[in-house]
Amino acid sequence: xxxxxxxxxxxxxxxxxxxxxxxxxxxxxxxxxxxxxxxxxxxxxxxxxxxxxxxxxxxxxxxxxxxxxxxxxxxxxxxxxxxxxxxxxxxxxxxxxxxxxxxxxxxxxxxxxxxxxxxxxxxxxxxxxxxxxxxxxxxxxxxxxxxxxxxxxxxxxxxxxxxxxxxxxxxxxxxxxxxxxxxxxxxxxxxxxxxxxxxxxxxxxxxxxxxxxxxxxxxxxxx
Numbered sequence: 001x002x003x004x005x006x007x008x009x010x011x012x013x014x015x016x017x018x019x020x021x022x023x024x025x026x027x028x029x030x031x032x033x034x035x036x037x038x039x040x041x042x043x044x045x046x047x048x049x050x051x052x053x054x055x056x057x058x059x060x061x062x063x064x065x066x067x068x069x070x071x072x073x074x075x076x077x078x079x080x081x082x083x084x085x086x087x088x089x090x091x092x093x094x095x096x097x098x099x100x101x102x103x104x105x106x107x108x109x110x111x112x113x114x115x116x117x118x119x120x121x122x123x124x125x126x127x128x129x130x131x132x133x134x135x136x137x138x139x140x141x142x143x144x145x146x147x148x149x150x151x152x153x154x155x156x157x158x159x160x161x162x163x164x165x166x167x168x169x170x171x172x173x174x175x176x177x178x179x180x181x182x183x184x185x186x187x188x189x190x191x192x193x194x195x196x197x198x199x200x201x202x203x204x205x206x207x208x209x210x211x212x213x214x215x216x217x218x219x220x221x222x223x
Contacts, residue, residue, distance in 0.1 A: 019110065021059055021061040023053070023058065023061070024060060024062075024063050025061070025062060025063065026049070026063045027049075027064055027065070028046040029043055029045050029064060029065065029066045030043070030182075030212045031067065031069070032044060032215055032216060033068075033070065033185075033189040036193060038073055038074070039074050041068075043081070043082065043085040045086065045089045047089060050093075050107075051096075051097070051108075054097060054104065054106030055100070055106075057104030057105070057106055058106050059106055059107060059110070060107075061133075063133060066177060066179050067181075067182040067208075068180070068182070069185035069187070070181070070189045070190070070196055071179050071181060071200050073179070075174075076171070078174065078175070079170070079172075079173075079175045080171055082177075083130060083170050086130060087126040087127070090122060090129070091119065091123070091126070093108060094109075094122050107125060108122075110125055113159075117156060120159045121159070123163050124163050124166060127167060130173070131170055131173065134174060179200065180200060181201040182202065183201065183203065183205070184213070186198075188216045
């Protein structure tokens with residue numbers, strides 16, 4: 001519950017309240033394989049629409065749409081990698097918005113923090129968003145204010161504890177996340193070999209966007 005998740009984010013955000021989420025915005029995620037190993041892949045997150053809403057100061061509920069070329073991924077490893085990659089992309093977007101003078105921030109400025117804790121606050125926000133995006137966080141969202149929940153004095157250790165707790169819940173939710181097969185990613189993942197099972201293939205999916213296709217022959221280090 002939110003009382004436990006955010007128990008460490010305290011005194012420096014006494015008036016923080018949960019935003020009311022009126023809209024949903026899809027965040028497409030593409031899993032690109034580097035080799036025949038089912039667990040050798042990297043993620044490409046399409047944050048464009050999500051960031052645009054943030055530039056307008058809107059708080060939206062993210063909806064993940066995960067595309068892959070194969071579904072036989074080790075799910076515990078997938079969950080941890082997904083969470084870590086999402087947090088990195090979220091922080092990169094936050095830094096970009098921070099450089100845009102006069103711009104609203106939406107979720108990217110939801111959890112204000114002292115300068116030395118901004119990175120931790122960003123990570124916690126990313127984890128809360130992932131809970132929402134996987135539906136595991138739906139119980140968090142009522143029209144309830146947070147001030148009464150944030151009375152303990154905050155420090156780096158307590159914020160890190162809150163992050164650890166959300167990570168545990170996020171990883172559990174991501175292990176059950178639906179993965180949809182895309183024919184182009186399927187052909188790439190199985191290139192030069194007999195293809196795997198087609199269960200979960202969306203044959204009506206749109207072609208991959210250009211920013212994904214240009215990475216199909218690149219490893220993560222070349223991105």
